[in-house]
Amino acid sequence: MGRPLRSEQVDRDEVSIVHAVQRCVRRAFLAGVDQATGKDYGFRREWIRRRMEALASVFGIDVLSYAVMSNHMHLILRNRPDVVGAWTDQEVAIRWLKVFPGRRMEEHLGEPTENEVQMLVSDRERLAEVRRRLSDISWFMRSLSEPIARMANRQDECTGRFWEGRFKLQRITDEAGLLACAMYVDLNPVRAAMAESPDQSVHTSGYDRIKGEQGQEIDSAAFDLVPVTTEQAGEERRTTPVDELRExxxxxxxxxxxxxxxxxxxxxxxxxxxSTLSSDAQPNQAGVRASDKGFLGISLKDYVELLRWTAKQSEEGAGREIPPSLQGLVSRLGIDLSMWRDLVWNFQRYFGNSCCAGSPSGMSQFAESSGRNWVRGHRKVAECFAA
Incomplete structure (x- = not known):
């Protein structure tokens, strides 16, 4: 049975959560040390994270979790057409022009102007399409992947394909699947023996949340969503050399x-x-992300505690007994306490070939909604849930 069409997995007019994976072609390295050549591409990790951060400030896409690995990256994304629908036409136009300015000539290195924003606003058909694209996960991944590929090819002094193909998309059907997938993503460096704990797993969402809770701050990579005046842009382009504009x-x-x-x-x-309604968009007012809406029914403190405990269960069969203080987080989702470690550490075994991830009932509902009788992994994952 083939993988469902993306239109069957995600309705871009409805809020959905997906697990996206993008892998490099052949033995190309995204980041880290290439064992074949000895070159260290670790510096790319922060560039990739900042690109994600920048896109999160303009797209109607919530980045829930992520991990940048040596030859692939994981993201858990939630499309927010409800948030984009609340933006004004001017907001939609400036956000789009920041990512896709439509200029290719080097002398046009300036910021989008008020005149360009107004031109897009006046084109009603084009603006409607742009509004849809700003909450489209495929457009978000395209905006993330293409610049990375160009940068990597330029640094490697080669041409051709950098990614093995279009990113893999997996629908998350319910909170049980979301909690397991989020921890699987955050623990990727630990599973790959790149780090000993989530506290050392740099360039993962788990690490960012731990450091953020400790008060660590960074320079924001968010786009400046203010257009320049047409007069100011014209003067700058006439009087400033191209090299200075580029710098x-x-x-x-x-x-x-x-x-x-x-x-x-x-x-x-x-x-x-x-306490908020499930339909409440909660758009972010600071311009650093799409919305202020959470995604799990647990506190960050409890999530980090469970993440750290799960990270220590690296050996098969080791420490299967979840601490009593954490058992309620898992059991309320219907997950068998003795199978939690296995569900997270062997996430690929249960869901790797499936088009969705979640509890047996959640996967069954997704199969029905996509016109199927069943989906791969349904029977196997039932072993991890209480009868």
Whole structure:
């Protein structure tokens, strides 16, 4: 049975959560030390993280979790057409032009102007399409992957394909699947023996949240969502040499807004506020992420504690007994306490060939909604849930 079409997995007019994986072609290295050549590409990790952070400030996409590995990256994303629907036409236009300015000539290195924003706003058909794209996960991944591929090819002094193909998409059907997937993503460096604990797993959402809670701040990579005046842009382009324009744009890219934020400030908050309506968009007002809506029914403190405990269960059969203080977090989702470690550490065994991830009932509902009788992994994952 083939993988469902993306239109069957994600309705871009409805809020959905997905696990996306993008892998490099052949033996190309995204980041880390290439064992074949000995070259260290570790510096790319922060560039990739900052690109994700920048896109999170303009797209109607919540970044829930992520991990940048040596030859692939994981992201858990939630599309937010409800948030994009609340933006004004001017907001939609400037956000789009920041990522896709539509200029290719070097003399046009300036910021989008008020005139360009107004031109897009006046094109109603084009603006409607742009509004849809800003909450489209495929467009978010395209905006993330293409610049990385160009940069890597330029540094490797080669041409051709860098990614093995389109990113893999997996629908998350419920909170049980989301909690297991989030921890699987955050523990990727530990599973790969790149780090001993989540506290050392740099360039993962788990690490960012731990450091953010400790008060660590970083220069914000969020786009400056203010267009320049047409007169100012014209004067700058007439009087400033191209090299200076290029250098100015590069310098501004390091901190476009001049602000500092918590290390995890660009990620979606972890804890879902149950007092708010499920349909409440909660758009972010600071311009660093799409919304302030959480995604799990547990506190960050409990999540980190469970993450650290799960990270220590690296040996098969070791420490299967979940501490009593954490058992309620797992059992309320219907997960067998003795199978929690296995569900997270062997996430790929249960869901690797499936188009979705979640509890047996959640996977069954997804199969029905996509016109199927069943989905791969349904029977196997049932072993991890209480009868």
């Amino acid at each position: 100015k744009k590069r310098a501004k890219g390091k901190n476009p807004t001049g602000k500092r934020i918590r290390r995890d400030g660009w990620l979606a908050p972890l804890t879902l506020d149950e």
